[in-house]
Amino acid sequence: MLFLEMVEYILQSGIIISIFLCLLLVKKKEKSTAEIILLFWIFASGYITFSYLLVYNGNYLNYPTLTVLGFGIPLLSGPFMYLYIKYQTKPLYFSKIDLLHFIPFVLSNLLFIQFYFLSFDSKIEFLKGQSSVFETENFLRFIATCVSGIVYILVCFFYLHSYRKRLKFEFSYLDSINFNWMLMLNIGLLLVWIIVIFIPDDRIIFSSSSIYLICLGFFGISQAQIFTERELFFVQSKSDLADSDNKEYLTETLLAKDESSNIQYFEEIYNKSIELIKVEKLYLNPELKVLDLAILLNVHPNLMSRAINQISGANFYDLINKMRVEEFIRRTRTEDSQKYTIMAMAFDSGFNSKATFYRNFKAIVGTLPSEFLKSNQGSRESNT
Template sequence: MEMIEILSFCSAALASFVALPLLLRVRDGAPQPWLGAFMLAVAMLSVSSTYWYHTQPALFGLLDWPVAVLGPCFYFYVRRMVGLGMGPWPWLHWAPLGVLVGLLLWSHGALAERVWLLEYALMAYELLATAYALVAAVRLHTYRRRLQQSFSSLKGRDLLWLSWLSAVVVLILTICVLASLVAGVWIWLLVVLRLAVVYVVGWYGLRQGPIALPSEMVEPAATAPAEAEAVGAAPVTSDAAEAGASTPANAVTETQKYARSGMTAAAEALIGQRLAQRMQGQRDHLESDLTLAELAGRIGTSPQLLSQYLNDRLGLSFFDYVNGLRVAEVQALLADPARAKTPVLHLAFEAGFNSKSTFNAAFRRVCGMTPSAWRRRPPASAQGSAPANP
């Protein structure tokens, strides 16, 4: 047996070992069984592509049917992890599997004459699985953008490992097509990447549970929701703002934007006033895991209305708004001579950041340079470059 076949068998054995505990989660209703089914398909394909076909050429193609379940299993796992459920008509995703199994059975009786058909059919299914992985990557990108509307920290929620896994899956399936056409070094690369997938799933997939998402992320409300409990203030709603907020005597009728959302200009002004007072007084942005729902409750409004205020009035997501305040806090600490020797990362954590990568990205977005470069600037220049508080 050649080395490449030994490595393929090792990949199959490890993938099966990783798949077993994932499949056993089926009783919990967790998304992990979909990832386990995906890994089991990887294990079967690792075996089918090497030793068995060399020793039993009459079996060509008959062990490749798992290629039709790679895409749906991975896609359903991603959907469940980001809180989207199975979607409409999930059974339609298994129709290609029935077509492939029928084709394999039909070709088996005359394999020599139809082997070319099987080869092209399998490549077509590899491309279909690639499309599933690409759609899953888009879902993950959209999910992270939605996270920024509700959380000030994405640590432990961003599923970045799953995005990297999506990219590796796309790469593997592309290499599968190349290996089928030209073989050579592409087969070795395919085996190595399969081992990488087993490692990533074994390291992250076994430990990662579904993310608990706010209900407004899964099913966004079209109209203003029920009032949130206020902390030290009456709830902000359209009616309450109209009755209690001071507005100019010549105030005009609200635009269609407010009519659709249920928020009036008076409610928007009151939310802005309470938000500014809260962040300047209590400085909630210093909390490392502040959420939209928590802050909305503290100023007496709903998460939907607060999110709309940030998006429409300030042009910021909740994530960017809070981290902009944290960047301003870091700038103030960097300008303090008493903190001249304090590490920048320590100041970032003091300002509410809990991730080095998030801090660096936010600081560069706001200031256009790294924190270290900003600290090295002359005092007058540094003071002049401080951004306005969001």
């Protein structure tokens, strides 16, 4: 009895959390493509939980149509997860071709289209399992749901692996909260699908789905700041860039035709970016990324990365953190530096974590910050 009550409470909590998160996302003044996808994903997850709750507490006898409407929704979890990761890592506008990911969901609903024309009593018989109608359709839906879930989760892991590699070239920090958030979402969804496949108990399946929703809300609000206001940037698609009248927006395809003649162009981009970073002290922003620079200089982000890599021989991450280390060293040589701790000066220099600071300082200077400060203090005393 206690277990049954707990299941109902968990289901209700999942529904309430999904409504709350949807309201937070709707309330946001500026929503990225990824956040709009997340909004629909959370709504769909909340509805499938509501659909099962109707079955669990017996209310499906009163609302059979509302119950069946949730049958095909599990086919949306994989596409929503993939598209969310895609648009969270690339600030693009939604592409209509991505609507193809929802074809299985549409086909699944078409399989059950006859249900909506049945009499009320026939609908109840089907939901009670007293009718052999839709047995084949149910089997096909289950197989399609399992295959879709597994395939999309694997694709998402591959996509995140590729994104992790790009972090070092496009961002000035490796400890990306955004990456950890997306990885957690995918791992959580994987655990739910393992339960779906190996534990054929709807109570456990939908309870785990509700717990997933609750965790999504908690970590999304407390860590990833997904549901809070922030400034948004969108990058045009390659076709849009190619059609642009702005000559700064040259595509990589055009540049690749004559690589040797582009050295001067890369040097120009590189020099402008270095000057801007140093004059405006952009490296003090712990979340600085290539996209920010590209927007400021009106240059395609890919060209910006290539220019930095080719001219400096270093990636964006290493370049920015070298400037931060130099800033830290400058701060240690000021008269009031002894008033501050090492980490206080490190954070003021643009680093966002102790691990990142120590790792980069050791790699660039060749010693630990504390040892550097001791030797620097000793040289000061000897000079005086």
